[in-house]
Amino acid sequence: MIRIVPKPTDTPGDNSTGAVIRELRREGVAFSLLDLDTIDPLASPITGDTIWVCGMKQDIHQFECLDVLSMENNVVNSPDAIATCASKVKTTALLLKSGIPSPETLFTASRPLAEEFLARHGGVVSKPVYGYDGIDVRMVSSPGDLREAPYYLQEYVENDRDYRVFVIEGRAVGAICRRSPHLTHNIHQGGIGTPVEIDPAMQEIAAGAAEAVGADYCGVDLLPLNGGYTVLEVNGTPNWHCMAAPIPSLMARYLIGKEQESRR
Incomplete structure (x- = not known):
């Protein structure tokens, strides 16, 4: 069985979960929705299934549910990958x-280190450690623009x-x-x-x-x-806005393949 954890940010006009579900139905594959907030994973009968996490809340309960379920099921992506x-x-x-190339980055609770990094680059990008959808990504041009620690700062790549x-x-x-x-x-x-x-x-x-x-x-x-x-x-739980590639179909086929592998 393929079990699907729906993306909490889905809307009628932007429904990632629904797009893949339509492809699974087209393929005649059985699936069910899984509401992590309604189960106790310590007493769950779910075992040997493929669980696709289209999206999830960033809270302790949902992550711990997935982590426990991954002991007896194939969770895609794995809880470790999602947390990473x-x-x-x-x-x-x-x-x-x-x-892998990545902009020079500083993570620190030290304001002097943050100010030194800022001075060296002249301007840096501040991001929340646990963020999504580009929320609260800011340009920092002077020490006065720095907020409270900890600081996750990246060099600005024009x-x-x-x-x-x-x-x-x-x-x-x-x-x-x-x-x-x-x-x-x-x-x-x-x-x-x-x-x-x-x-x-x-x-x-x-x-x-x-x-x-x-x-x-x-x-x-x-x-x-x-x-x-x-x-x-x-x-680890991406959207595919504006892509010409048939991502829902590709994801459905991928999940079907993972489920078939688990039954061998």
Whole structure:
């Protein structure tokens, strides 16, 4: 059985869960929705299934439910991968360890270190450690712009666009270029997405980023830099706004394959 944890931010006009469900129905595959807030994973009869986390709340109960369920089921993405992608700090650490290009980053509770990093770069980008949809991503130009510790700061890479690359099992299957007049080009912050071809450099770095964080599938955000790309972050429960690639169909086939593997 394929069990689906719906994305909590789905709306009638932007329903990621529903798009994949339609493809599963088209394939005649059995599935059910799984509400993590209504179960006790310590006494759950769910075992041997494929659980797809289209999205989840960032709270302790839902994460612990998934973690326990993953002991007897195949959870996609794994709780470890979801937790890693939720933390910009751990994501950055794994990217650096794997040699994946990423903007120079500082994570500290020390204001003097934060001010020194800011002075060296002249201007940096401040991001929440656990953030999504480009919310509260800010440019910091002076010490007075720094808020309370801890500080997650990245060098500002001058740009007029970024790229979201959708990766499934190490293969980039879709990509868009996102543009906006703002610091962040996220679609939820008013960015406009346009489908683009996946070039070899994009494939290589996006696949490497997915492998570094241990994600079966993910959205990798890139900035163009020096003829190549640098990784901004990796999303473990990604949307696929504006992509020309048939992501819902690809995701449905991927889940069907995972379920078939678990039954062998």
